[in-house]
Amino acid sequence: MTSQNRERTRLYLITPPKIDDVAAFARTLEQALDAGDVASLQIRIKPDGVLDEAATEAVARAVLPLCRARDVALLINDSVEVCERVGADGVHLGHMDMQVKEARKRLGKQPIIGATAKNSRHVAMEAGEQGADYVAFGAFFPTETKADTVPADTELLEWWQAVMELPCVAIGGITPDTAKAISLAGADFVAVSSAVWAHADGPGAAVAAFNAALDEAESAF
Numbered sequence: 001m002t003s004q005n006r007e008r009t010r011l012y013l014i015t016p017p018k019i020d021d022v023a024a025f026a027r028t029l030e031q032a033l034d035a036g037d038v039a040s041l042q043i044r045i046k047p048d049g050v051l052d053e054a055a056t057e058a059v060a061r062a063v064l065p066l067c068r069a070r071d072v073a074l075l076i077n078d079s080v081e082v083c084e085r086v087g088a089d090g091v092h093l094g095h096m097d098m099q100v101k102e103a104r105k106r107l108g109k110q111p112i113i114g115a116t117a118k119n120s121r122h123v124a125m126e127a128g129e130q131g132a133d134y135v136a137f138g139a140f141f142p143t144e145t146k147a148d149t150v151p152a153d154t155e156l157l158e159w160w161q162a163v164m165e166l167p168c169v170a171i172g173g174i175t176p177d178t179a180k181a182i183s184l185a186g187a188d189f190v191a192v193s194s195a196v197w198a199h200a201d202g203p204g205a206a207v208a209a210f211n212a213a214l215d216e217a218e219s220a221f
Helices: 022-033 053-069 080-086 100-107 121-129 154-163 176-185 203-220
Strands: 010-014 040-043 073-077 090-093 112-118 134-137 168-171 189-192
Touching: 010 203, 022 053, 022 203, 040 053, 053 073, 053 080, 073 080, 073 112, 080 090, 080 100, 090 100, 100 112, 112 121, 121 134, 121 154, 134 154, 154 168, 154 176, 176 189, 176 203, 189 203
Parallel strands: 010 040, 010 189, 040 073, 073 090, 090 112, 112 134, 134 168, 168 189
Antiparallel strands: none
């Protein structure tokens, strides 16, 4: 367990992989964002595991004003081009996407660049050296949102928090019931998708439940 001068773990939302009604999703997102603290929203539209660039851009343009009004960072999955066109706050790069250093060269110093590290300390450190603003580890639990996951252990979060200053995101099947333990292990952000959008009581209730769990974790730091 890590505890030294840590800030509270925050929620990192990821969109569903497919959004048929953009206007309806924007209304749902607004309710979710108003239900509790959310640090960022990643637009990840991959209905068949492949980025739908046009749909990604359409969703991003629709929700950007909502995110701006609530100080929620809007990140684009995979596509530096969409990030540039929309004027998003940053981009999240998968392990097989453009290298962080190339994205940094394209986007400049200001935009946020995140990188997937799965369960690799080496990949995470390399991303940091190339200028990433955060690295994402996971999957910590089974997930149906993403197919090509590898299992990650909370020891990885503990190690990262102990030796590195770069923020880390934990992802993969995390629920309100498991978010506290993931936070205590060392996650600076908890990334969630289906646990919010498919929550039995709605996305707003899910965001509130996640924040309650992260508040509990903070009190135990």
